[in-house]
Amino acid sequence: MALGCHAAKADDASALKDTSKSGIALSNSYAGNTWRQQMLRVWQAAAQQAIDGHIIAKTKIVNADASAPQQASQIENLILEGWNSIVLDAASPTALNGSIEDACKQGITVVVFDSLATAPCAYKVAYDYVEAGRIPARFIVQQLHGKGNVLVVRGMPGTQVDVDEFQGAQEVFKENPGIKVVGTVNGQWTESVANKEVAGILPSLPKVDAVIGQGGDSVGTYQAFKAAGRPIPLITLGTRQEELALWEKLDKATPGGYATEASSSVPGVSSIAFWVAQQIVAGRKVPNVVKVSLLQISKADLATWLKVTPVGAVASPVYSKEWTIDLLKSIAANTAPPPSPGPTQNK
Structure with missing residues (x-):
């Protein structure tokens, strides 16, 4: 399986680096609907948990107005600011590749998720x-x-x-x-x-x-x-x-x-992307493509999901650091992924 450009040789947690002084930024292409707004809240919650737990030092979110040129400019600014990782929900599969390559050349871990970019050096958290x-x-x-x-x-x-x-x-x-x-x-x-x-x-x-x-x-x-x-x-x-x-x-x-x-797809995927980025910065070996499953709701499950999904929210599991590590281990071992966390109350 192909590995991203910053993959480490060791997968043992004891060999992972301290990331407590690191920063992980999110570049989001579009925030104009409930899915994206909830995705941003999930990201902020995961990042705040990591900051409170001294796992990272800081985070930042920048939003482009569905404009690839604006997002590319924002990425270049994040590079200059010296972030350890930049995570992207991309406005275009190709228009951001130059900026992504610039980040990779500076030793910055780039993770794209949801709407992907095709730059080879970027890790991808991907739905089919x-x-x-x-x-x-x-x-x-x-x-x-x-x-x-x-x-x-x-x-x-x-x-x-x-x-x-x-x-x-x-x-x-x-x-x-x-x-x-x-x-x-x-x-x-x-x-x-x-x-x-x-x-x-x-x-x-x-x-x-x-x-x-x-x-x-x-x-x-x-x-x-x-x-x-x-x-x-x-x-x-x-x-x-x-x-x-x-x-x-x-x-x-x-x-x-x-x-x-x-x-x-679910807005909770931003929490997977966050923890994947943190683990790569820490030195964990991660495949270039991390595949995640779509959420499918049957009529039998409809009432349960409605009960835990408030008005204005999207039905979505939220994924922890531990769940994400289990997912990465399952990919490395070519075994079944961990079960979805299931219906989660969105706040």
């Missing part, structure tokens, strides 16, 4: 977002028995997440020629944007049997259909509280129940 696109597409094909009209609501343009999820959905639909994509809009993972974009395209569309989104867009999509007086189609969901509440509402109002699926 192509599979994330396949999951709801397969569900739609199954529910429509391979025939029907589908509206596609994409995410933030230019991000690797959107490119990968769209690719995964397209792969499934191309294998099922009875599925016809009748329209595509960019909902930007945000309910208000999805509402506006779906409302704008609806008058030009024939009957829509299903809508596939990427999470954070389903409530806005539902509202657009309702306002237009159109029948509510099958709408796939993310794992935000308002999306799960919509599922519960539609399920109660629909004879026989409302069939859909909810799946997503």
Whole structure:
């Protein structure tokens, strides 16, 4: 398995270095929806725990306004400030690579997560977002028995997440020629944007049997259909509280129940990225790609997740240092990853 450019030779905890004087910064491309805002809170909580425990000395968060040039400039500033590690949720898979390489050349550990960059020297905490696109597409094909009209609501343009999820959905639909994509809009993972974009395209569309989104867009999509007086189609969901509440509402109002699926990456992944960065700075051997699993919520688990996910939050486990170390050890040993921490109260 390939190792990142700063990997150490030893994996024994007794050989790890003291990181109590180190600093780990987060460069985030976009903070305009509930997922990203919760992701930032999780990061801050993990970093504060590490500071209080004298594991690191300091942290910092900088946010770009969905602008790759702005994020690249912020990374260059973080390099000049001398951070030991820079962790990124990237605005572009390629536009930040120059700045990332600059950081690596200065001996700074770079970890990218969620929306990835492709710089070879960066460690990657990675979801399989192509599979994330396949999951709801397969569900739609199954529910429509391979025939029907589908509206596609994409995410933030230019991000690797959107490119990968769209690719995964397209792969499934191309294998099922009875599925016809009748329209595509960019909902930007945000309910208000999805509402506006779906409302704008609806008058030009024939009957829509299903809508596939990427999470954070389903409530806005539902509202657009309702306002237009159109029948509510099958709408796939993310794992935000308002999306799960919509599922519960539609399920109660629909004879026989409302069939859909909810799946997503989780904002708690920022805690994995934080602890991966800390462990690399400490000298632990870490693979270049650390794979994590998507959260999938079944109807049987819906009530449990709703109970622990407050309004305005996203269903998400939060991952500890110990859990992350167990994950890294499982990857090194090629064994099953540790069980997810499960539903966690978000505050």
